[in-house]
Amino acid sequence: MALDGIVIANIRQELEQTLLGGRLYKIAQPETDELLFTIKTPKQQYRLVISANASLPLIYLSEENKPSPMTAPNFCMLLRKHLNNGRIISITQPGLERILDFEIEHLNDLGDLCRKHLIAEFMGKHSNIIFCDDKQNILDSIKHISSQTSSVREVLPGRTYFIPQTMHKKNPLQTNDAEFAEAVFTKPMPLSKAVYTGYTGISPAVAEEICYEASVSSEKPANCLEENEQLHLYHIFSDCMEQVKSGQFAPNIFYENGEPKEFSAIPMAMYADCTPFDSISALLRSFYSEKDKFTRIRQKSSDLRRIVSTALERSYKKLDIQEKQLKDTEKREKFRVYGELINTYGYNIPEGAKSFTALNYYTNEEISIPLDPMLTPSENAVKYFNRYNKLKRTFEADSKLIEETKAETQHLESIATALDIAVNEEDLVELKEELIQAGYIHRKGKGGKKEKVTSKPFHYISSDGFDMYVGKNNFQNDELTFKFANGNDWWFHAKKMPGSHVIVRTGGKELPDRTFEEAASLAAYYSKGRDQDKVEIDYVIKKEVKKPASAKPGFVVYYTNYSMMASTDISAIKQAD
Known part of the structure; x- marks a missing residue:
């Protein structure tokens, strides 16, 4: 995620406004790579978290x-020993580095x-918290880095602290047009990367x-830009850096179909769905708690996903074998016709013949029929009828098996889709x-009890005030369609693909076109086709929807x-509390 120098600059501004002059009242280390400070100021008390976690460095x-x-x-x-009751006299950020220095x-x-x-450094796996004296000598650090670990810089007591310039990057707050051009x-690389x-x-x-604000493709090679594109890009870059220098921050979380996608301390026009925050700390708390929720659900559902994917793979293979067997039965009618023609014209067949030609009265064409010279004509006819009957039985059995396997596959695909839209542990x-x-998991213990279900369907309100409900799984789909919905409510579902049932309660009123479109978008998003821009949706009065016996x-x-055709973008649809 984008805990970049601009976000750190916003954090520095916030901490300077709240913590400057404050005293370190308590110092704790709840995790091996995390510190928690309790800081008292004349106005109130604050808690500051600094984490040097390799995968998630944070300060808020x-x-x-x-x-x-x-x-x-x-x-x-x-x-x-050194800092208890110490007073924070300055908080600085060297250049636009991902570093904060608390004096x-x-x-x-x-x-x-x-x-x-x-000194807190937020540099991914190289993140660290380093304690130095006033002459930049390292007293200790939360992570010790020896020369065996890093050839660039040792972080050990007694060493001198410095910021390693491994990438030879320039300071964006002190650039000019000539330096930017160079x-x-x-x-010769994509512009955004450059x-x-x-x-x-x-x-x-x-x-x-x-690049987006400059209307230049981020994939265009940086050394292939025209002069006016270069000029425009530099002006956009300069304006952005001026915002940072003057402290004009606008913390925002950007969403993609309800899931937090990105965050920034400056406005981002390339994202449509955003939520502003008053402080960068509030943003970070919200973003990582929401992101953690999505990550935790995916981790919690991993066992179920593995079971479903294994069963699906087995089902696909079974269906493939059955369809090949069914294809082999296509010649059954040919054997029946051979038997009938032998019975009809058999008196003309000489003894020991290996084949004979006869008129096929079904097509009015002559065909050549292979014969076993060791058998009589009637025995050859019986042989062909036996082959026909065997293939007919195989066809009937395979047709039924294929129907069952397809139903099983559709069921598993619908569960896989439901796993994708699960938002909390109750949904699982x-x-x-x-x-x-369905028999894919054994209930634990003898006579194991069914777990209590507290999950409920999604509830949205259309722009025209109509209630729209979305089933999160097949049980909820059945409940919504056949127990909750009235006969004149409207029912929506993605065409020929797994997805949620969407019910719109009409209350006896006529639905406006906009509500139809919003309900269709919900059916599109909560389906297997949610990654597409548009999905075809079927919709019908609920009383026309039936459930076959034993389905x-x-x-x-x-x-x-x-x-x-409905868009999968549901960002503008209001979700009820």
């Missing part, structure tokens, strides 16, 4: 406390006023946005129960319907 003002280990780690004890004033053991630096327009590799603190997302309970009832959950039939 927190509203929650975290439990700490009974015995504090050595790094935490060292910070307590803290404190009294030493002799009562003399001293200054120390706590840093970007000389590179921007973020040429300047420090610029994320790929911000580089994409700069019903899906697990469906797999248990699998969620399976229905209808013999008359309307159809429309």
